[in-house]
Amino acid sequence: MPTLSTVTVGTRLEERTHEPSMVSLFLYNAVIWNPHRIHFDESYTTQVEKHPGIVIDGPLQGDWLSQVVTAWLGDDGDLVELEYSNRRACYLGETLRAGGEVTAVDETGGTVTLEIYIKNADDQVIAPGRAVVRLPA
């Protein structure tokens, strides 16, 4: 588990691949009570809203970003701030990667700042983000 004394700027967090399925997207939208048709109704999504396919939820990508951080923290350390922007849409069938890197260590404040990202198969960052965590000494 990371501690303030072992973490340095440039420390990379383990990347994780996400390939949501129709079932996993359905469960996510059910659990957040989101009936937006772009997440399950393909003909509506492509014909009316003119997307190329079923849209992977922006906040689900936000959750993956949070998991980059929580997986790294384990049961020690606390997530203090999480922010991200959904810059580019992604669609069912795509494979996305979530990862991050330490960008600042504040030893007196006990916090570490991370840059986090979701990338698509073309290596484009489709959801950049930032997190602040509090680490044990």
Added chain:
Amino acid sequence: MAETPGLLTPEIRQWVGRSDTPQRLEVTRRDIVKYAIATQQRLEKYLQGDEAPPMFLFNAHQLLVQIEALRPDGLTPDPLLPDLPLKRVMAGGIKNTYHRPIKPGDVLVLTRTLTDIYEKQGRTGPLIFVVYGVRVETEDGELVMEETRRRIFR
């Protein structure tokens, strides 16, 4: 992206600052476990429902309305928004500040405020950004989390 004035009338901008009825939320272990499964969490504390993952409360302030009251696109009508000239909705992002973990048995009060509406020129045309602040407290008034959330209308 440059400002493209014109879509947002003074009448629309007048909605900024309004809040809707606070929503009371009883957090259950079962709801946390469902969320953890749907998002493929890996930490046991989330999968067992001992603690809620950081994005657990996304959309939790949403009003629950009858199916007949949903918009043609499926979304729940937003009582904090007037009729906007652009109709298609996309998620824009969030900023969350966490003050303490959320656990089963917590009873939370969520208050949402419309904090900004602005427009920009996007890659494929004009966009309207709608910004909300959600304040999450316990029933005793202890601050649990603050969320800033952006939705994009295109």
